[in-house]
Amino acid sequence: MDIKKLQKLFKDQPKYRLEQTQKSLFQGLINNWQEAMGLPLNLRKELEEKFPIEISGRTFISKDKNTIKALIDLEDGSAVEAVLMRHKDTRNTVCVSSQVGCPMACSFCATGRMGFKRNLEVWEILEQILFFARYLKKINEKITNVVFMGMGEPFMNYQNVMAAIKILNDKNGFNLGARHISVSTVGVVEGIERFANEELQINLAISLHAPDNKTRSEIMPANRNYPIEKILKAVDEYVKKTNRRVMFEYLMLKGVNDSDEHAKALIKLMKKPLYFVNLIAYNPTGIYNPSPASRIKKFKEILESAGITVTQRREFGQDIEGACGQLATLPR
Numbered sequence: 001m002d003i004k005k006l007q008k009l010f011k012d013q014p015k016y017r018l019e020q021t022q023k024s025l026f027q028g029l030i031n032n033w034q035e036a037m038g039l040p041l042n043l044r045k046e047l048e049e050k051f052p053i054e055i056s057g058r059t060f061i062s063k064d065k066n067t068i069k070a071l072i073d074l075e076d077g078s079a080v081e082a083v084l085m086r087h088k089d090t091r092n093t094v095c096v097s098s099q100v101g102c103p104m105a106c107s108f109c110a111t112g113r114m115g116f117k118r119n120l121e122v123w124e125i126l127e128q129i130l131f132f133a134r135y136l137k138k139i140n141e142k143i144t145n146v147v148f149m150g151m152g153e154p155f156m157n158y159q160n161v162m163a164a165i166k167i168l169n170d171k172n173g174f175n176l177g178a179r180h181i182s183v184s185t186v187g188v189v190e191g192i193e194r195f196a197n198e199e200l201q202i203n204l205a206i207s208l209h210a211p212d213n214k215t216r217s218e219i220m221p222a223n224r225n226y227p228i229e230k231i232l233k234a235v236d237e238y239v240k241k242t243n244r245r246v247m248f249e250y251l252m253l254k255g256v257n258d259s260d261e262h263a264k265a266l267i268k269l270m271k272k273p274l275y276f277v278n279l280i281a282y283n284p285t286g287i288y289n290p291s292p293a294s295r296i297k298k299f300k301e302i303l304e305s306a307g308i309t310v311t312q313r314r315e316f317g318q319d320i321e322g323a324c325g326q327l328a329t330l331p332r
């Protein structure tokens with residue numbers, strides 16, 4: 001589903017034709033071109049041949065039915081996972097992948113342990129969203145939020161991720177508001193700097209997970225290239241330019257980063273007006289143990305008593321290995 005190829009196909013046609021075609025695809029959510037009744041029959045036939053839009057994927061549904069994981073097949077035989085989270089309110093959030101595998105090798109993450117295979121193309125990112133948009137259409141619902149928190153480090157595939165976001169946001173594309181799109185990074189400083197200059201109001205999240213470089217380097221090897229002080233300097237610049245809030249994700253790992261001392265060290269970093277912390281309960285992927293609920297509660301209280309804004313992420317999809325840090329695909 002190569003968008004550039006689609007645009008090339010329409011280069012000699014009036015502009016409205018491409019817009020109409022893109023709208024059928026991203027808003028009409030057709031499953032194949034025969035369903036695009038507004039397009040002439042010969043064009044539908046040509047599109048069917050040159051630009052097939054069928055997506056091959058399998059779904060796994062959690063017991064509570066609130067999380068659906070999709071394993072989507074790619075042309076080269078690889079596969080990626082994306083996750084739909086159906087919130088109790090009306091939100092439907094899709095967590096998408098930006099790479100096959102991931103080069104960042106975070107020790108708590110199943111994707112990181114797969115190694116890195118390749119960046120996803122723009123349409124391979126969009127396919128994940130289309131897959132769930134079509135899924136939800138059947139029950140008269142829509143995707144309301146997209147988060148780049150699946151497999152891979154989005155800022156290591158910056159161009160394709162941003163190109164996909166532009167189509168998501170475009171009025172002839174998915175037409176999803178920029179404020180409903182979030183990108184999460186381990187702290188790739190060059191990426192944060194570029195992101196600060198994008199004229200879009202997309203949300204930025206930083207996977208911090210430790211308040212000091214020693215602990216962070218142990219669980220996230222990327223910290224050696226991007227230590228905390230460099231990341232926070234880039235984030236401060238981003239905040240200055242955009243005046244937007246930034247979320248710092250903090251995975252609670254028992255005996256690793258969850259002590260009172262860690263909380264106090266985190267306070268020192270987070271005491272800034274537009275910073276807030278999102279605590280995440282760990283989903284076992286083999287190496288670490290999750291912090292007990294009582295420890296998370298205490299950790300949260302320490303931060304809050306110092307005036308830090310803290311949110312806690314709701315658990316989704318642990319039973320189908322679709323929760324944070326659990327996404328991984330084996331080569332077929």
Ligand code: SF4
Nearest residue numbers: 102104106109112152
């Ligand atoms: S946590 Fe994110 S950045 Fe780290 S290895 Fe996993 S997918 Fe990559």
